[in-house]
Amino acid sequence: MITATKMVGIGIASALVLSGCSSATDTVQAVGTVTDQAQTVQIPALDAPTVNLDAGFPAAAPTATDAGDQLGSSTTATTFGLGNTWQIATVLVSVGDSVQVGQPVATLDQTQLDLQVNVARADADVATAQVDLLTAAIGDTYSKAAEVATNRDKVRDAIATLTATQADLKKKKAQLRTTRAELTTQLDQVNAALKNPMLPPQQKAQLTAARTQLLKGIATIDAALTQITQAEPQLSRGLTKARSGLATLTTAAATITDARTQLTGLRDLARIAADTAKLSVDLAKVHRDQAVLTSPVTGVVVTIAHRGDRLAPGATVAEIRPVGASEVTTWLPPQDAAAVCVGNTATITGDWMAPGQSVPARLDWVAATADYPPTSTTTGDVHLLRAVEVQLSSNAELPAGVGVEITINGCPAGSDQNK
Template structure:
């Protein structure tokens, strides 16, 4: 075999001959074609997700003690914002470990995320309990005027709870909007890649079915976020209006012990608002739990782990944690001259051999793709022809696994009458 000679002369003639061959298709049976190809190396990189979350209320809805300012915002959430480094707490695989789709690979430090979940659940518990508290308060207005002072304290607690809930929702809303924007950007990228899918996707590029599945999942997630945002947008005005009404009711309770009927009406309205607050309290919990689930990294493909970061390493958002080489039938790439291109068709059977194989060992393959354009082949590509400035890239799928990156010799017997010629004919 001789290397391609990248001379300038004759390039126009070569391009015309390639175009003519692509248009003519396979119409005859010819002799075998021999080419040197390379086994592709399909790898997938697992990266650190962007872990963000709402700032949570550490008072869990309770008013601060007299003489103290209270801690109304968690300081741990600030260390889990986009762009911050994450610590790898556990690695469940090592180099050479075979993995399946969905298998856990690593876990990031979840201390702050778990605390965040616990605090939002405490807030939710208080909000739900407040509904029953207000029910009791309404009943007690019928018993005696001496219960008015106790009811006034309960109204104050309810106002604090509503204020805490409004604060949580106001903090959760921007996070939901940012998350939706990130997902919308990913959806746009995925749809653009699907619409402009390259004829020869680079190693690691998702397949079209994978892209379609990702697009469907992203659309479903965005729809869920839109529903949550609608709930927040509907709840906030009601809660804000209710807080104003509740404060007005508290003022009336302070002004007159005899206005039990008015106090009862205010408590009933407050109970309805507390019910809204209790229902809306699930949103901060859902956001915190979603962030916690992302701290466990799983494999999107079946394959073999080729590299991992170390336990205890601090890695930033988007940094690699592990790489996986996909398993399955090997994909091969080769370059054919225009004259050889006229003798092969998509779907042709092929035989693979290599000087690294055992004597007499071969592997079957099939020609799966032929480029519609000619280009400069790599300098390492060899052929039995000289003075070629262009060649056409083809891809084959082997019947079994082969070592990534190794050279192989490919023998294609020739066209069969019903085969297609290029990617437009597939």
């Protein structure tokens, strides 16, 4: 069952639909502005080199205040920028010339940019040389390690020889002492026999000769024992020194191994630095390539800078107005915007045209909501507060920035407006 409230709602909706359809075929009059579609060619943001003003001068001596406080000189280098403006070196087009997209229109002075490329290349060469130097140093560690290993083998052989000699001397010392004891016993026996007064002369002479030989043998053994006794401390000191040298060589081998590890790590970092330096060269070349300024669109040159001009990054070098359809922007009151549809035909009239002359246009876009028009907007309604932005296009070439009168045909009856 349909209630009274629903009946009222249906009646209001029907009235709105009928009122919209009844005015759908009316035209909408408006005043708009031809959009300036010109695109600019600007000075790119390029790195400007700096000069170290302290280069070649000795460090400043410290100064003292009246209070006696010692002040050290600053360690920060004084630098001077060569400027962040760029000079136009050549101008390749004139106002009114037709240009294609990507066509060069002007070039900048590349002196500073060439310097940047050369500096980047020099840095890259230094970084690459560091890799080569570290590689050579790593190779030297292998040579040093081989030399240390050879010396360590020699010291080990010497220690083995000294140890064997020391053991041999101890053995000989024991043997000499045993032999001396035996000779001493024999000497005692000979001395005892010589004390016998009844010895025949011939036997006494033999014992005397034997006694002389025994004394000589004992003296020889004593001399040998003295020599061994003197040699033993020398051998001990030699062994101690050799073992210390072996420990030093072992430490040196470990140090060389550690040094090789450190050098290998440094070489890895140097390779990263070299690769980064190559990227800096590529970046410097990209910046140098940006010194050739090209047109962003196919169109006609509207303005162009002069040769010798110095411009800051972002400054306009040239304006290029693209060829093709002209765009017109207008703002419509909400009730008029509701009466037009995307795709509607329209006509545009300008005060520079002959009486009765107009150019065809097409409605391309209608904003979804009303907004406050910019204060510079040209409209036919003096008291227009909130309006709907509308854009049209025309294949005719219209002068940019001028005001035009627009007649837009309304939506056909029964159409789904602005969808």
